Amino acid sequence: MEKYVLEALCLMNAPDEALTRMKKRYAMQIESPLSTLWELWDGGTKNHAWSGGPLTILSQYIAGVSPGSAGWKSIRIAPQPGGLAQFATTTPTPYGPIKITYARNQGKSTLCVVLPARIPADITVPTLTPASITVNGAAPPDRAVTVKPSDPATLHLAGGTWTLTWK
Numbered sequence: 001m002e003k004y005v006l007e008a009l010c011l012m013n014a015p016d017e018a019l020t021r022m023k024k025r026y027a028m029q030i031e032s033p034l035s036t037l038w039e040l041w042d043g044g045t046k047n048h049a050w051s052g053g054p055l056t057i058l059s060q061y062i063a064g065v066s067p068g069s070a071g072w073k074s075i076r077i078a079p080q081p082g083g084l085a086q087f088a089t090t091t092p093t094p095y096g097p098i099k100i101t102y103a104r105n106q107g108k109s110t111l112c113v114v115l116p117a118r119i120p121a122d123i124t125v126p127t128l129t130p131a132s133i134t135v136n137g138a139a140p141p142d143r144a145v146t147v148k149p150s151d152p153a154t155l156h157l158a159g160g161t162w163t164l165t166w167k
Contacts, residue, residue, distance in 0.1 A: 003053020010061035015082030019062070022054050063089040063100055068122055075115060078124035095119050109166050115159040124154045125166055132167040 002025060009018035029038055029051070037051035038044055060066050061080055068074035072093040081087065081102055091098040096116035103110050115121050125133055130153035133140060140155055155164065 002051075003057060006054060006057045007061065010057060010080060013080070015062060015080035018057065019082050019084070022057070026051075026054060058087075059089055059091060063087060063091075063102070064124070065089065065091045065098055065100065067093075068120075073119065075119060075121035076124075077113060077121055079111065079126060081109075081126070093119070107167055111164045113157075113162045113164070115157070115162070117159040119159045121157050121159075122154050123157060123162075123164065124152050125164060126152050127166045129167065134165045136163050137165075 006018045006022060009015070009021065025041070026037075028041070032038075034046055036047040037049075038046055039048035039050060062082070062084070064077050064079035066076045066078075068076040072095060075093075075098060077098075077100065079100075079102060081104065084102070085105070086101070086103040088101040089099075091100075093116060095118075097114075098116065099112075099114040101110075101112045109127070111123070111125070113121070113123060127133065133153055133155070135141065135155065135157070141157075
């Protein structure tokens with residue numbers, strides 16, 4: 001059930017709380033010389049899928065990668081990095097991998113996204129100042145950005161390689 005607690009925290013836009021809880025709850029398993037996840041917090045079987053929930057949370061919510069439509073015919077990327085300074089992930093799809101790297105340095109965030117060819121993506125940038133966003137070093141392409149009042153900006157981009165920066 002821990003996966004659902006972590007997912008609820010992410011859905012409530014509380015990624016720092018989810019990451020803190022994840023680190024605390026799984027610390028004993030991570031520090032163990034074993035390289036598998038346990039059935040129970042204090043033992044049980046030493047190779048058990050029930051404890052794998054945080055892996056999906058890290059991919060789907062912290063890195064923010066999910067299908068935008070059935071069969072990955074479109075992609076949704078909405079990272080919630082919280083206090084993380086960096087992360088990298090690769091998500092396989094039927095059309096090729098989605099590769100994402102994120103880094104924050106001195107108040108500037110950079111999200112590098114490699115999308116399969118011809119597969120569009122909606123990328124939600126976790127900033128409330130859309131004017132600070134650049135795409136591949138320039139202003140976003142015309143009509144590529146949707147901004148609703150008090151919501152982060154969402155960019156509509158085609159397959160390819162994109163570097164987004166913002167403050």
